Amino acid sequence: MVMTAAAFDQAVRLLILDDGVFLLKRGQRPVAPLFEALALYDVEDILVERESLRERQLTAEDLVIPVRVVERADIAGLTAAHDVVIPC
Amino acid sequence: MATLHLVNRSPSESRTLEHCLARAGKGDAVLLIENAVYAAVKGADFEAVIESAAGRVGFYVLAPDLEARGIKTSEIAGNIGLVDYGGFVDLTADYQPIQFWF
Numbered sequence: 001m002v003m004t005a006a007a008f009d010q011a012v013r014l015l016i017l018d019d020g021v022f023l024l025k026r027g028q029r030p031v032a033p034l035f036e037a038l039a040l041y042d043v044e045d046i047l048v049e050r051e052s053l054r055e056r057q058l059t060a061e062d063l064v065i066p067v068r069v070v071e072r073a074d075i076a077g078l079t080a081a082h083d084v085v086i087p088c
Numbered sequence: 089m090a091t092l093h094l095v096n097r098s099p100s101e102s103r104t105l106e107h108c109l110a111r112a113g114k115g116d117a118v119l120l121i122e123n124a125v126y127a128a129v130k131g132a133d134f135e136a137v138i139e140s141a142a143g144r145v146g147f148y149v150l151a152p153d154l155e156a157r158g159i160k161t162s163e164i165a166g167n168i169g170l171v172d173y174g175g176f177v178d179l180t181a182d183y184q185p186i187q188f189w190f
Contacts, residue, residue: 018107051110076113079091085187 001088006041014038015047015078016067021056024048024063032064039065049075090115092183093145096190098123099134108189109141117146117183119176120168125153130165142167150176 006012016024024035038046048067053059060069070078079085093112097104105120105127112118118141120128127134128149138147147168154161154170161170171179180186 017111018103072110075111076091076116079111079185079187080089080113082185085091085185087188087190 001086002038002043003041005086006038006043012041012043013045013047013082014043015049015070015075017049017052017075019056021048021052021058021063024065024067025058026062026064035065047078089184090117092116092179092186093118094186094188095120095124095127096122096188098126099137100126102190104189105134106137108187109137109145112141112145114144115146116144117148117179119148119150119171119179121150121153121176125149125157125159128154128164128168129159130163135165138165138168148175148179 002012002014026032038044046065046067047070048060048063049072050069051072053069060067091113093108093116095105095108095118099105101123105124108118126132127138128147148171149164149168151161151170151172154164164170
């Protein structure tokens with residue numbers, strides 16, 4: 001979904017919450033290449049919520065790609081700044 | 089503009105509603121549809137979840153989904169607004185963006 005939107009020249013930002021952060025955890029087989037491919041689609045702003053990481057004993061260093069860590073309290077403002085929100 | 093959050097899972101089957109409320113901002117609206125309408129029942133286990141956010145976000149419940157589940161409007165907590173399908177459409181026009189949680 002993210003790649004489809006990006007392929008149509010939409011500015012796309014990816015926000016990863018809750019168990020979604022496990023998808024980025026290092027050491028899993030099929031997932032890393034998929035997330036590494038996001039850069040090819042110019043999806044470079046990948047946001048991960050600090051609290052979601054912390055609740056799962058993870059830090060940004062445990063993840064397969066570089067991410068921007070954001071606070072839970074900032075999510076509402078971030079969401080409101082976008083035209084369209086697509087859950088995946 | 090403020091965000092409209094759509095939640096369709098019962099709070100006893102999934103933590104979607106809590107996940108939504110953890111991120112909803114002041115002035116946002118949350119519309120409970122499908123099995124999420126069970127969260128709106130007055131005195132039910134999840135009333136506290138709704139109450140914890142009631143001052144910050146506006147709650148709405150989709151009346152046809154209540155009716156389909158045999159829940160009367162008198163059984164709904166007082167701080168939750170009832171909307172029909174037309175009201176659902178109005179909410180989608182009044183809020184921007186719309187975020188679906190599942």
